[in-house]
Amino acid sequence: MSEALAPVVVKEIPPKAADLSAWYTAACLKAELVSYSPVRGCVVLRPYGFGLWENLRTHLDARFKATGHENAYFPLLIPESLLLKEAEHVEGFAPEVAWVTQGGSETLTERLAIRPTSEVIIGTMYAQWIESYRDLPVLINQWANVVRWEKATRPFLRTMEFLWQEGHTAHATAEEGREETLRILELYRDFAENVAAVPVYAGRKSAGERFPGAVETFAIEALMPDGRALQSGTSHDLGQNFARAYDITFVDADQRIKHAYTTSWGVSWRMLGGLIMVHGDDRGLRIPPKMAPIEAVFVPIVRSGDDRAIEVCTAAAERLSLAGFRVRVDTREEQPGWKYSEWDLRGVPVRIEIGPRDVDAATATLARRDRDKNDKDQRRTVALDRLAEVLPELLSDIQASLYAQAKAFLESHTYVVQDRAEFFRLCKDRAGMVDIAWCERAECEALVKAETSATTRVLRPLEEASATCVVCGEPAKVRAYFAQSY
RNA sequence: CGGGGCGUGGCUCAGCUUGGUAGAGCGCUUCGUUCGGGACGAAGAGGUCGCACGUUCAAAUCGUGUCGCCCCGACCA
Known part of the structure; x- marks a missing residue:
């Protein structure tokens, strides 16, 4: 169709x-x-x-x-005198500390910092x-x-x-x-x-x-x-x-x-x-099951004169809830399609549709958020009494698939680079994680930042001792991921 | 904090140039018909245009200030 x-x-x-x-x-x-x-x-x-x-x-x-x-x-409040004791710490946080200077109608003799940490x-x-x-x-x-x-x-x-x-x-x-x-x-x-x-x-x-x-x-x-x-x-x-x-x-x-x-x-x-x-995707959030406030949402589909699905959903949800699942039944008076979109937007990993056909057959239709609507595997129908058994596999499969997608992205956007010009271009283009042998000199990092607004993200040990810094040619001390950051 | 944009019913926005005290769609309420990927009909409710001051007979519209949001940059979890 x-x-x-x-x-x-x-x-x-x-x-x-x-x-x-x-x-x-x-x-x-x-x-x-x-x-x-x-x-x-x-x-x-x-x-x-x-x-x-x-x-x-x-x-x-x-x-x-x-x-x-x-x-x-x-x-929450930290007396100024205490804050001043560690010089580097104070200097680092000074620009972003909020101060309480007054209590009631009295001006405080010592200001109180609202903790920045x-x-x-x-x-x-x-x-x-x-x-x-x-x-x-x-x-x-x-x-x-x-x-x-x-x-x-x-x-x-x-x-x-x-x-x-x-x-x-x-x-x-x-x-x-x-x-x-x-x-x-x-x-x-x-x-x-x-x-x-x-x-x-x-x-x-x-x-x-x-x-x-x-x-x-x-x-x-x-x-x-x-x-x-x-x-x-x-x-x-x-x-x-x-x-x-x-x-x-x-x-x-x-x-x-x-x-x-x-x-x-x-x-x-x-x-x-x-x-x-x-x-997330164009439809909204996609929350990994382990983090999802709602792991599965029931959408009962009623027809005029046939609202059996509501009871079936409620009973099934109660069983799953007792079994430790985080579920919800959406009994609002909206069109099913409207609810699908909303729960898609909110990123609930699994949607459980139960309509008249399911009620008759004692089945439920499961739709997984990590798959596209056009994907044949997005939906599958299972026997109602097998929900508690099917759901854990499905959730863990979604968890794994979301991780795999993210991992693939990270890997395909990590560039191991030898060439200086290419390094600068990738940093400037916000290409991803740019992995180079690096000298670990502050001046070198500052230069890269000034040129590309990228900085080192994390460093790790160098494998080959003889390597030179891709940026400045000095002896390299570490491998570094460079990237622009939030 | 610098550059740019924006602020009008719950949401998205029109109206502002050429002042005359507000409109649309969606949403909301009620009733009915619907219901497997954002339904339809009918009847309703809801804002004084971010805030303040100013100009004017008259301000959503003009001016100044202020608060907030978004984008780009600098700074930072």
């Missing part, structure tokens, strides 16, 4: 390829993830968006707990709590909001107030601190790839991209469809820098007083933005 070939028309959002920015903003708003608020640069996270955030939180939190971390909560307040507390090597390590995470006075904002990717988690740990030795930093980096990579289905490059940051006050910063970097990289999680080895500034000392087994080694690491709701851009 010719109508089977008619394109799915999405009125709410523009095509993704034509203008990623416009698509992205519309998708976030129309899928009801966020709303703009009366506060500049601050969005409201709506229930569906919060559902996404909750799934991120659930998965990451479980991983934190499994690696021995505990949750705690620290104050919590190293300062947490380090101050650690100084009080840690006395002995027996108190170490301290492994604490906090789920919190932070504020950074941003000049340009976009939902999830950059907002003035955002939700994140920040882990802060203290250790007895440099080795343990580094070990922790890398453990978390791997934890983030695992989460990004196996839960968010977003393939990343993980590695060390260049000195220029390092967190203010850190000895070394590691990150995971994802690639967006427009060829720009998105830093999606960072893990910092702070060495003894913060321990010195905030006086975090302990008596070691050898009876000597030493500064602790601290780390900090964070993932924000920015990762949701990455997930949206990486997986």
